[in-house]
Amino acid sequence: MKMKACLKPLLIAGSIGWLSFSWASIDTYPFQTDEQRQRFRQLTDELRCPKCQNQNIADSNAPIAKDLREEIYRQLLAGESNQAIVDFMVARYGDFVLYRPTFSKKTWLLWLGPFILLMVGGGIFYRLIRKRSSSDASLSSVALTKDEQQQIAAIIHQHEESKS
Amino acid sequence: MARFKLFIPLLLFIALAGFLYQGIYDQDDSLTSALLNKPFPDFSLSSVQSVEQSFTKKDLLGEVALVNVWATWCPSCQVEHPYLLKLAKQGVKIIGINYKDNRTAAQQWLTKLKNPYAFNVFDEKGRLGLDLGVYGAPETYLIDRAGVIRYKHVGVVDDQVWLNKIKPKYNALMTESSGQEQQNSG
Numbered sequence: 444m445k446m447k448a449c450l451k452p453l454l455i456a457g458s459i460g461w462l463s464f465s466w467a468s469i470d471t472y473p474f475q476t477d478e479q480r481q482r483f484r485q486l487t488d489e490l491r492c493p494k495c496q497n498q499n500i501a502d503s504n505a506p507i508a509k510d511l512r513e514e515i516y517r518q519l520l521a522g523e524s525n526q527a528i529v530d531f532m533v534a535r536y537g538d539f540v541l542y543r544p545t546f547s548k549k550t551w552l553l554w555l556g557p558f559i560l561l562m563v564g565g566g567i568f569y570r571l572i573r574k575r576s577s578s579d580a581s582l583s584s585v586a587l588t589k590d591e592q593q594q595i596a597a598i599i600h601q602h603e604e605s606k607s
Numbered sequence: 608m609a610r611f612k613l614f615i616p617l618l619l620f621i622a623l624a625g626f627l628y629q630g631i632y633d634q635d636d637s638l639t640s641a642l643l644n645k646p647f648p649d650f651s652l653s654s655v656q657s658v659e660q661s662f663t664k665k666d667l668l669g670e671v672a673l674v675n676v677w678a679t680w681c682p683s684c685q686v687e688h689p690y691l692l693k694l695a696k697q698g699v700k701i702i703g704i705n706y707k708d709n710r711t712a713a714q715q716w717l718t719k720l721k722n723p724y725a726f727n728v729f730d731e732k733g734r735l736g737l738d739l740g741v742y743g744a745p746e747t748y749l750i751d752r753a754g755v756i757r758y759k760h761v762g763v764v765d766d767q768v769w770l771n772k773i774k775p776k777y778n779a780l781m782t783e784s785s786g787q788e789q790q791n792s793g
Contacts, residue, residue: 493742506707507742510733535740537641 472516479519486515486528489543493536641740647674647754648738655705655713655727662728667754671780672700673773674748675724675764676736678708679716681744687763688720694769695723699777703727706736706744749773751780 474480487501492508500508500515511532518528532540544550587595647664654660667674675691677684695701703724705713710729717727730736739748742761749758758776760768 493740510737514737533641535641535738536742537740539641 472512475520482525483516483519486519486525487512489541490515490529490532491540491542493540499542642756643759645756647748647750647756648735650728650730650735650738652728652730652735655703655710655717655729658710662726664754666726667702667750669752670700671752671777672702672725672750673777674702674704674750676704676706676739676741676744676746676748678706678744679712680708683763684745685720687745687765688723690763690765690769691723692721694764700725704730704735704739704741706730706741707733747773749776749780751783 472483474483484501488499490500490511492498492500492503492505492511494505494507495503498505498508500511514531515528518531523531529541533545538544538547538550544553546554647667649664651661651663654662673694675687677687691701701724703726705727707730710731713727713729717724728735733741739746745763747760747764748756751757757780758773760772762768764773
């Protein structure tokens, strides 16, 4: 019962927060088709506001973000493809506006870096494992000679006698 | 050899730290590079002073110049203004883009604070600004005689910015183009 009581305001607050997030800016533009609305949402979500830097165009209140929303809207209605609109933005604001940068001479490390690190880490891990198992194997393969076995037995025997 | 292996993590750390450090302080380059060495975008806009007079890209060509994006709503532009006057007095050609502003307010600004600009275009909708990749004011572009953008500075131009960042490039362009002139005439 107590659980429910505190969940309710949380749920309400959460849904208000969610609703007020990136939807407000979308609904001011009338679209002819749902497909256009979908694409508008996708584009404004994926493009980064050049002024505010860690917000996308959909969420930002900066004047430049508003201009860019209008420009995207205009180009969408004019029948431009998503790629053409993204290219338009990149030509003006650089790769910076892409949250998902294209693969190029400048960004290859960004894209491949994690995989390279993973491979390096994997390689080191593999070598460590192999080293350990091979040293285990070499240990077990060393058999004691008869002499040595007798010596050990003698030592154990002495030890037990001294205890009792 | 085994000793050396112990230092590999340290070396990796230094390399990564250097990489990230550079990423932090290299930021303005990533934003300013998009239009570098590309031709200034085409435009046809009216003058701030008069609705009837209009300017196009052709009016930019022929001289090394600064193109300054400004607006009366921009406080940093007011800070920058005296320095632009100083540069204009030294003979630097400055062209103004009045960005998303009110024409009357812009005219009053120019009368009151004096006018360092060779001419000013009125970019009411910010259309030229959008083509230039402007994301705030003030911004200053250095263009060569062919109208190619050679440098962009975001923020106020002051002594430090001018002397360290813009002037060397400006001087290089000036000698480059005067050299061409001599070749052409000779």
